[in-house]
Amino acid sequence: xxxxxxxxxxxxxxxxxxxxxxxxxxxxxxxxxxxxxxxxxxxxxxxxxxxxxxxxxxxxxxxxxxxxxxxxxxxxxxxxxxxxxxxxxxxxxxxxxxxxxxxxxxxxxxxxxxxxxxxxxxxxxxxxxxxxxxxxxxxxxxxxxxxxxxxxxxxxxxxxxxxxxxxxxxxxxxxxxxxxxxxxxxxxxxxxxxxxxxxxxxxxxxxxxxxxxxxxxxxxxxxxxxxxxxxxxxxxxxxxxxxxxxxxxxxxxxxxxxxxxxxxxxxxxxxxxxxxxxxxxxxxxxxxxxxxxxxxxxxxxxxxxxxxxxxxxxxxxxxxxxxx
Amino acid sequence: xxxxxxxxxxxxxxxxxxxxxxxxxxxxxxxxxxxxxxxxxxxxxxxxxxxxxxxxxxxxxxxxxxxxxxxxxxxxxxxxxxxxxxxxxxxxxxxxxxxxxxxxxxxxxxxxxxxxxxxxxxxxxxxxxxxxxxxxxxxxxxxxxxxxxxxxxxxxxxxxxxxxxxxxxxxxxxxxxxxxxxxxxxxxxxxxxxxxxxxxxxxxxxxxxxxxxxxxxxxxxxxxxxxxxxxxxxxxxxxxxxxxxxxxxxxxxxxxxxxxxxxxxxxxxxxxxxxxxxxxxxxxxxxxxxxxxxxxxxxxxxxxxxxxxxxxxxxxxxxxxxxxxxxxxxxx
Ligand SMILES: Nc1ncnc2c1ncn2[C@@H]1O[C@H](COP(=O)(O)OP(=O)(O)OP(=O)(O)O)[C@@H](O)[C@H]1O
Ligand code: SF4
Ligand SMILES: [Mg+2]
Numbered sequence: 001x002x003x004x005x006x007x008x009x010x011x012x013x014x015x016x017x018x019x020x021x022x023x024x025x026x027x028x029x030x031x032x033x034x035x036x037x038x039x040x041x042x043x044x045x046x047x048x049x050x051x052x053x054x055x056x057x058x059x060x061x062x063x064x065x066x067x068x069x070x071x072x073x074x075x076x077x078x079x080x081x082x083x084x085x086x087x088x089x090x091x092x093x094x095x096x097x098x099x100x101x102x103x104x105x106x107x108x109x110x111x112x113x114x115x116x117x118x119x120x121x122x123x124x125x126x127x128x129x130x131x132x133x134x135x136x137x138x139x140x141x142x143x144x145x146x147x148x149x150x151x152x153x154x155x156x157x158x159x160x161x162x163x164x165x166x167x168x169x170x171x172x173x174x175x176x177x178x179x180x181x182x183x184x185x186x187x188x189x190x191x192x193x194x195x196x197x198x199x200x201x202x203x204x205x206x207x208x209x210x211x212x213x214x215x216x217x218x219x220x221x222x223x224x225x226x227x228x229x230x231x232x233x234x235x236x237x238x239x240x241x242x243x244x245x246x247x248x249x250x251x252x253x254x255x256x257x258x259x260x261x262x263x264x265x266x267x268x269x270x271x272x273x274x275x276x277x278x279x280x281x282x283x284x285x286x287x288x289x290x291x292x293x294x295x296x297x298x299x300x301x302x303x304x305x306x307x308x309x310x311x312x313x314x315x316x317x318x319x320x321x322x323x324x
Numbered sequence: 325x326x327x328x329x330x331x332x333x334x335x336x337x338x339x340x341x342x343x344x345x346x347x348x349x350x351x352x353x354x355x356x357x358x359x360x361x362x363x364x365x366x367x368x369x370x371x372x373x374x375x376x377x378x379x380x381x382x383x384x385x386x387x388x389x390x391x392x393x394x395x396x397x398x399x400x401x402x403x404x405x406x407x408x409x410x411x412x413x414x415x416x417x418x419x420x421x422x423x424x425x426x427x428x429x430x431x432x433x434x435x436x437x438x439x440x441x442x443x444x445x446x447x448x449x450x451x452x453x454x455x456x457x458x459x460x461x462x463x464x465x466x467x468x469x470x471x472x473x474x475x476x477x478x479x480x481x482x483x484x485x486x487x488x489x490x491x492x493x494x495x496x497x498x499x500x501x502x503x504x505x506x507x508x509x510x511x512x513x514x515x516x517x518x519x520x521x522x523x524x525x526x527x528x529x530x531x532x533x534x535x536x537x538x539x540x541x542x543x544x545x546x547x548x549x550x551x552x553x554x555x556x557x558x559x560x561x562x563x564x565x566x567x568x569x570x571x572x573x574x575x576x577x578x579x580x581x582x583x584x585x586x587x588x589x590x591x592x593x594x595x596x597x598x599x600x601x602x603x604x605x606x607x608x609x610x611x612x613x614x615x616x617x618x619x620x621x622x623x624x625x626x627x628x629x630x631x632x633x634x635x636x637x638x639x640x641x642x643x644x645x646x647x648x649x650x651x652x653x654x655x656x
Binding site: 124217218219221222223224225226227228229232236237240243244260313316317 | 451
């Protein structure tokens with residue numbers, strides 16, 4: 001068990017190392033940030049001086065090793081643009097995104113799992129067909145379009161929900177949260193709904209497929225033959241098995257959404273990490289981009305680890321494979 | 325139990341003209357098409373027939389566990405004088421696992437893989453009786469001992485995947501015994517196991533049923549299994565019972581050509597290892613079945629008369645068969 005976790009962390013470290021090289025080289029190839037760092041009227045002499053002060057004059061290999069050295073000590077360099085530490089910039093924005101994505105995922109699971117089970121238990125029923133048709137829409141409509149429609153409906157037409165920013169926040173420790181104030185919650189609803197709609201559709205489909213598969217199993221029939229109530233069969237025998245694929249999908253989707261909440265954050269001017277990434281790429285703010293990607297990789301690796309651990313809680317036979 | 329007793333005591337289960345059909349795109353599949361069965365308390369009945377003859381569907385019909393597109397379209401099922409087909413789902417549920425229990429064929433699939441054995445046993449007790457978890461666990465433990473499971477406390481804490489196939493099937497049998505049912509329907513419960521374990525389990529189940537007076541329907545396609553186990557045999561073909569009678573009678577003096585074919589395909593001591601005599605042809609595909617004896621395409625005795633469905637012929641008190649030209653000879 002602990003060897004399993006240690007192995008996974010070692011793997012994670014390796015992945016991080018490879019990713020850091022790729023990102024470093026990638027962003028090096030994208031463009032020379034010097035034009036962003038000095039005014040257009042600067043002389044060549046001034047340019048070289050700036051270049052030297054940022055260490056940009058040295059060969060890429062040397063730059064990388066320097067970066068790696070300080071990154072291992074937790075220093076990802078400073079933003080070219082603002083001079084703030086890159087890591088701090090990202091961490092400051094992180095709560096907003098985590099909050100948005102977390103809320104969206106919560107919504108999609110709470111909506112998606114029951115609807116998926118309903119549709120899976122009675123696939124021929126009209127309401128099941130309505131659910132499935134709805135999920136196809138939720139699935140295929142582009143996020144920005146859904147966001148626009150929701151804004152038009154709830155903000156412009158009905159005027160009941162705000163459309164941009166986080167609203168009033170509350171400081172909890174070092175973190176600012178919207179979800180704890182009524183105003184913040186109202187700001188959260190539309191972007192979370194936008195992001196959650198696609199996710200909910202996906203969860204519906206996964207849940208329905210799993211429900212149908214499990215429902216046909218002998219052990220469900222055996223449970224009925226034991227004279228169990230249908231609610232116990234549903235809650236204990238069916239749900240526990242259906243949760244296994246749902247955890248995988250919801251976990252991966254959570255990671256995806258976190259790393260790429262860009263579209264939703266842009267539409268709703270949500271001050272999260274997605275916007276930060278886009279801005280940093282546009283301004284060739286190397287340290288921020290590199291730090292962002294590495295943090296996301298680290299995050300996704302950890303997320304996968306958590307999914308695997310959750311798996312073991314639910315599916316006892318997966319514990320077996322880990323023991324050796 | 326002597327033959328006389330079996331027929332005179334009031335039946336525990338009486339199935340009459342049971343028809344269970346599946347409505348598919350290709351038409352109605354008449355999986356069970358007019359089955360009659362009768363079972364006395366404590367009696368062991370072997371239900372024999374090849375794959376697809378409708379044995380399992382007969383069992384599920386008795387339990388009220390037929391799912392769409394399947395439906396019981398006709399007939400009568402009485403258990404202990406109560407009409408099962410008229411019962412509400414709630415009444416049926418209180419019967420299932422309590423008065424009528426089942427054991428399925430595949431032990432690897434009948435236990436829920438994500439629940440511990442104790443969970444699955446305790447819930448089966450508490451679905452029918454308001455007893456404490458501890459009392460239910462104690463009963464589970466006792467029954468595990470009864471079906472020959474060593475160190476039951478340890479087994480109770482296991483997940484199904486941690487147990488061997490034979491062990492899982494014993495647990496499934498133990499679950500069936502938990503609430504001291506009056507009838508157990510065992511649907512080929514040993515086919516997935518190797519031969520030595522098969523013999524053990526059959527022996528144990530038989531003595532447990534004798535001990536508790538539980539009636540048993542043992543479903544199988546293997547006549548050899550039944551021969552040493554059952555009081556009576558019912559032979560099923562294409563959704564119908566084509567012959568029933570005392571085990572010895574049926575085996576030594578089969579009346580229906582299909583029964584005879586089955587008997588001849590069982591390896592006896594001297595022919596073991598030799599190539600088995602197989603009944604030629606295949607089970608007809610059910611939607612294609614029309615009027616007439618369903619066996620006639622494979623029957624060496626078939627005549628034009630067999631285009632008409634044969635009626636039940638009674639022979640003595642306990643023998644019944646459906647055939648126009650029975651194998652008359654008792655001379656083997
Ligand atoms: N869900 C279903 N839809 C359509 N036909 C079905 C369905 N379930 C069973 N049948 C049909 O009912 C017939 C009888 O099936 P049943 O399972 O009772 O056979 P069996 O005698 O138990 O065979 P086996 O020895 O293989 O278990 C088969 O021909 C099968 O095709
Ligand atoms: S009724 Fe005719 S076809 Fe059917 S088993 Fe008897 S002899 Fe054969
Ligand atoms: Mg069967």
